[in-house]
Amino acid sequence: GPWGSRIIRIDIWDILAPGTAVAWTLGAELTFYAFAPWLLRRNWIAAAALAVSLAVRMFIHYRVSRGDISYATLTFFFFPATLMFFMLGHFANVIGDKIALGLSPSLLFLFGAAVLFFWVHPQISIDSAAEYLAVVCFALSLPGLFRATKSNGLLNYFGDLTYPLYLTHGL
Numbered sequence: 786g787p788w789g790s791r792i793i794r795i796d797i798w799d800i801l802a803p804g805t806a807v808a809w810t811l812g813a814e815l816t817f818y819a820f821a822p823w824l825l826r827r828n829w830i831a832a833a834a835l836a837v838s839l840a841v842r843m844f845i846h847y848r849v850s851r852g853d854i855s856y857a858t859l860t861f862f863f864f865p866a867t868l869m870f871f872m873l874g875h876f877a878n879v880i881g882d883k884i885a886l887g888l889s890p891s892l893l894f895l896f897g898a899a900v901l902f903f904w905v906h907p908q909i910s911i912d913s914a915a916e917y918l919a920v921v922c923f924a925l926s927l928p929g930l931f932r933a934t935k936s937n938g939l940l941n942y943f944g945d946l947t948y949p950l951y952l953t954h955g956l
Contacts, residue, residue, distance in 0.1 A: 808952060809861055816864045817871045824872070831875055838869035846912060860911075873924040881928020891929025898923035 802808075817824075824834050845866055849856045860866055886894075901919035911920060934940050 807954075812862065813864055813867045813871075817868065821871075825875055828876075828879065831872055835869050835872035835876070838865055838867070838872065841865045842869065842911075851912070870920065873920060874927065877924035877927050880925065881932070885932070886925075886929035888929055888933040891926045891933070894922045894926035895930065898926065 823830070825831055841863075842860070845856070845859045845863075849859060898919045901915045901922065905913055905915045905919075911917060
């Protein structure tokens with residue numbers, strides 16, 4: 786062809802301004818917020834969205850090699866593959882409203898998530914059963930941790946600073 790046989794490799798992070806690579810999350814977050822009024826209206830809709838998103842991720846894991854650049858693109862930037870993480874957060878909140886987990890069980894879930902993640906050392910994405918279990922443990926820890934810390938003025942002050950710092954720390 787006119788371009789010859791030369792293959793041009795484009796780094797997936799080059800689409801973002803230098804020093805702002807963490808901003809890749811904004812697309813997923815804003816898309817979720819746009820769809821949330823419909824997705825979270827009924828738990829059966831949210832459960833269906835979770836199941837479809839998990840099926841999309843499993844399809845990607847099955848069909849795309851981890852060494853292929855499209856693997857990272859599909860598991861990071863493709864909203865149907867990341868939606869499940871938002872849905873897990875929603876269901877953790879639903880469970881937290883029904884079962885008031887205290888701080889101790891929440892810390893145990895958080896510790897379990899940390900142990901599982903450090904055990905498998907995730908490289909690119911959430912790929913293994915242990916990593917998925919770690920994500921579920923992390924989500925289940927959130928309602929109790931939030932309940933225990935929501936009225937702490939100092940933590941709220943620092944919490945308000947974390948998102949802008951997260952987005953700009955590389956600059």
